[in-house]
Amino acid sequence: MKNARRGKVVSYNKWGYIFLIPFVAVYVVFQLIPLISTIYNSFFENYRSGLTQIGPNFVGLENYRTILSNADIWTYLENTMIMWIIGFIPQIVVSLLLGAWFSDPSLRLKGQRFFKTVIYLPNLIMASAFAMLFFTLFSDGGPINSMLMQMGILSEPYKFMSHVWSTRGLVGFMNFLMWFGNTTILLMAGMMGIDTSLFEAAQVDGATSTQVFFKITLPLLKPILIYVMITSLIGGLQMFDVPQILTNGKGDPMRSSMTLIMWLNNHLFSKNYGLGGALSVFLFVITGILSLIVFKISGNKEA
Amino acid sequence: MNNADNTNLNKGVGIKARRMISYVVLVIISILCLFWFYVLFINATRSHADLTRGFTVLPGSNTAKNWYNLMHGTLPVWNGLINSCIVAVLSAVLCTYFSTMTAYAIHAYDFKLKKFMFTFILAVMMIPTQVTALGFLQLVMKMKLEDSFIPLIVPAIAAPVTFFYMKQYMESALPLSLIEAARIDGSGEFRTFNTIVIPLMKPAIAVQAIFTFVSNWNNYFTPALILHADKKKTLPILIAQLRSADWLKFDMGQVYMMIAFSILPVIVVYLCLSKFIVQGVAMGSVKG
Numbered sequence: 171m172k173n174a175r176r177g178k179v180v181s182y183n184k185w186g187y188i189f190l191i192p193f194v195a196v197y198v199v200f201q202l203i204p205l206i207s208t209i210y211n212s213f214f215e216n217y218r219s220g221l222t223q224i225g226p227n228f229v230g231l232e233n234y235r236t237i238l239s240n241a242d243i244w245t246y247l248e249n250t251m252i253m254w255i256i257g258f259i260p261q262i263v264v265s266l267l268l269g270a271w272f273s274d275p276s277l278r279l280k281g282q283r284f285f286k287t288v289i290y291l292p293n294l295i296m297a298s299a300f301a302m303l304f305f306t307l308f309s310d311g312g313p314i315n316s317m318l319m320q321m322g323i324l325s326e327p328y329k330f331m332s333h334v335w336s337t338r339g340l341v342g343f344m345n346f347l348m349w350f351g352n353t354t355i356l357l358m359a360g361m362m363g364i365d366t367s368l369f370e371a372a373q374v375d376g377a378t379s380t381q382v383f384f385k386i387t388l389p390l391l392k393p394i395l396i397y398v399m400i401t402s403l404i405g406g407l408q409m410f411d412v413p414q415i416l417t418n419g420k421g422d423p424m425r426s427s428m429t430l431i432m433w434l435n436n437h438l439f440s441k442n443y444g445l446g447g448a449l450s451v452f453l454f455v456i457t458g459i460l461s462l463i464v465f466k467i468s469g470n471k472e473a
Numbered sequence: 474m475n476n477a478d479n480t481n482l483n484k485g486v487g488i489k490a491r492r493m494i495s496y497v498v499l500v501i502i503s504i505l506c507l508f509w510f511y512v513l514f515i516n517a518t519r520s521h522a523d524l525t526r527g528f529t530v531l532p533g534s535n536t537a538k539n540w541y542n543l544m545h546g547t548l549p550v551w552n553g554l555i556n557s558c559i560v561a562v563l564s565a566v567l568c569t570y571f572s573t574m575t576a577y578a579i580h581a582y583d584f585k586l587k588k589f590m591f592t593f594i595l596a597v598m599m600i601p602t603q604v605t606a607l608g609f610l611q612l613v614m615k616m617k618l619e620d621s622f623i624p625l626i627v628p629a630i631a632a633p634v635t636f637f638y639m640k641q642y643m644e645s646a647l648p649l650s651l652i653e654a655a656r657i658d659g660s661g662e663f664r665t666f667n668t669i670v671i672p673l674m675k676p677a678i679a680v681q682a683i684f685t686f687v688s689n690w691n692n693y694f695t696p697a698l699i700l701h702a703d704k705k706k707t708l709p710i711l712i713a714q715l716r717s718a719d720w721l722k723f724d725m726g727q728v729y730m731m732i733a734f735s736i737l738p739v740i741v742v743y744l745c746l747s748k749f750i751v752q753g754v755a756m757g758s759v760k761g
Contacts, residue, residue: 185662186582190590193575197597197631200624204608205600211607264502271495276488279495287747288503290754294743296691298709299735302716303513306728313512316527347506352754359755379491408601411693411709415716431603431694438610438698446607454604461599 205454212447218440225444233448242433243449249338249421250429253413254406256342261350262398268350269357270383275366289351297348297411304340305331305416331417334426341413341427345406353398360394361387393467400464404457410435510740517729524725539726543734546727548711549703550734556700557690557707557735560622564629565686569678570671571630576639577670581652591640598633603694610698620702625695635681642677680753683746687739708735 212233216226237243268289271277279285292300308314308330315327330336364387372382388395410431413421419435421428430453437446516524519533543550579591602609613624647670655665671678693709700706706714715723715731743750 182656182662183582183584186578186584186587188662189574189578189582189666192571193594193631193636196571196628200609200612200628201597201600201605201631204605204612207608207611208605211611267498268502271499277492277495279492279499283748283751285499285503286751287744288506290747290751291740291743292506294687294691294739294750295736296693296709296712296739298691298693298712299732300509302712302728303509303732305716306725306732307509307512311525313516313524313528320527351506355751355754379487404599404601408603410603411691414693415713418717434603434606435694435698438607443607443611450604450607454600457599457601457604461596464599465596 208447208450208454210447211443212451214444214447216444217442229444233444234451237445237448237452243430243452245425246421246428246430246433249425249427250407250409253338253341253345253409253427253429254403256339257345257349258399258402258406261346261353261402262395264346264350265353265357265398266388268354269361270387272354272358273361274379286351286355289354291351292347293349293352295348297344298415300344300348301412301415304344308340332423334423337417337423337427341409341416344412344416345409349402349405353402356398357391357394360391364390397464397467400460400467404460404464407431407453407457510736513729513733517726517733519726519729521724521726524729535726539724539730542724542727543730548715548731549706550708550711550731552704553706553708553711554734554738556622556705557709560625560696560707561686561689563622563626564689565682567626568629568632568635568685569682572632572635572681573639573671573674573678574666575636576643577666580640580643580647581649594633594636598637606695606698609695613699618699620700620705622705624699625689625692629685629689632685635685638681639674639677642674646677647673676749680749683742683750684753686742690739711735 211226213228213230214226215224215229215232217224268285271279272282272286306312310327310329310331314330315324318324319327328336330340368386368390369382372386377385408431409429413427413429414432414435417427419432421432430449434446434449434453437443437449512528515529515532517539518536519529520535520538523529523533523535575594579587609624613619616624618624651669651673652665655669660668691709692707693713696707697710697713700710712732712735715728
């Protein structure tokens with residue numbers, strides 16, 4: 171019986187390969203080859219200086235040395251991380267709170283679907299349009315300034331785009347708005363998966379809801395929290411649309427909101443393929459390490 | 474007895490208070506989410522002169538004029554809308570169809586490289602598109618595909634994230650016995666896939682189609698590298714162009730109208746399908 175079954179499977183075997191052809195072909199052409207040629211490019215000097223094309227000449231690891239010894243990369247990495255943290259901390263706090271409320275059967279919140287719909291909405295909005303909207307709303311003569319002045323909080327317009335921390339704060343705030351709905355739904359799904367008998371037992375023992383949250387929910391949620399944090403970090407490293415549009419690609423004031431991908435984008439537009447390649451590989455290695463951690467966690471969860 | 478009553482009473486009060494707090498916080502957060510769009514849609518109805526005078530709570534009467542100005546302005550908005558639609562719809566179709574096919578290959582067949590392929594696809598899931606953008610751009614230039622939608626649409630066929638979702642869904646919704654039955658009835662493998670697997674996968678396909686559509690509609694990084702001709706630009710590129718223009722000279726009513734114009738289609742689609750979308754996010758996470 172077992173043999174007969176295996177025989178059958180073997181005869182259909184080749185269809186597994188046939189159905190994989192489109193994926194593999196497209197992946198190789200549009201992702202694998204570009205990845206390899208990006209790495210290849212990083213070993214060559216290849217840029218335009220005025221009208222003359224320099225290179226491509228093989229320079230070994232020279233591009234990496236240039237890029238890593240330049241203070242810029244660390245500034246941009248720092249900017250990216252700061253803006254990610256500004257968005258991530260409120261995001262995780264609010265998501266935990268909302269997730270706990272939504273999944274708490276004793277609260278019996280009404281209108282859950284409405285609230286979930288609303289908090290997920292910003293995630294689907296075009297990031298560039300959202301950034302453009304914030305740029306106009308927070309511009310010197312924009313509605314936010316005029317509202318604050320009408321309410322008497324400000325006497326003259328606050329130049330949100332000319333101060334380091336207000337610009338970074340706006341980028342972080344937009345990231346928060348765009349992602350906390352998604353995180354809430356993920357955490358809520360995780361909280362629903364916790365064995366309800368644990369909560370009942372805690373209730374019988376007289377635990378308060380705060381105690382239940384910190385002593386039961388949070389520890390059991392740890393794998394999902396780490397997963398959320400690292401995937402958010404990977405997403406944070408790719409931060410581009412919002413600061414690019416908000417600061418018109420300049421990362422002003424004083425390049426304090428310039429992110430790594432904005433810098434890469436500049437290299438791509440000025441056709442500096444050598445340094446661009448080295449920067450891409452740098453980002454690739456960082457995301458690779460972070461992904462490995464995610465991979466380990468999700469693997470452990472299944473086992 | 475007395476003691477138990479007391480704790481029950483305390484708990485009752487506690488729950489009521491907690492419920493109140495959660496409603497208040499939820500309402501504040503909802504306002505925080507919706508406020509910006511409210512201001513946007515109010516301002517899109519007001520004239521430039523009106524806007525410079527400050528914010529009002531009620532809409533203005535300049536909607537038609539702003540719309541007219543936007544349609545007859547310098548930005549090719551209709552082209553942008555059509556281009557965005559073409560790219561987003563075709564990507565969504567190709568992505569869901571071929572991701573289902575890839576997932577089916579791994580799910581339904583036993584072959585030597587199966588385990589390797591599955592691990593490989595999971596491993597490359599996290600590689601950001603920006604990292605390979607340099608090589609991608611060079612490839613596109615070599616293939617003379619600049620200003621073409623092909624490099625924006627065809628790569629959607631290889632979407633590891635969609636593949637993973639489909640694979641998870643198949644495990645619960647696609648019994649292998651059904652495929653066996655189709656084989657016994659003499660259905661070819663390809664026909665089985667199209668006539669039995671695809672219809673069964675409809676709920677998952679719908680969810681992923683929406684997500685792929687939205688992410689391509691909103692995508693700015695890759696299209697901005699590839700599309701340069703005015704006629705080919707998608708909406709996010711036009712928004713960026715609006716931002717880099719000397720916007721002080723711009724009619725602000727028109728700027729708001731442009732922003733509203735580019736996000737309204739997604740808002741409408743979302744409000745119609747929000748039930749499936751929110752469920753879809755949760756569904757992917759429980760299993761993933």
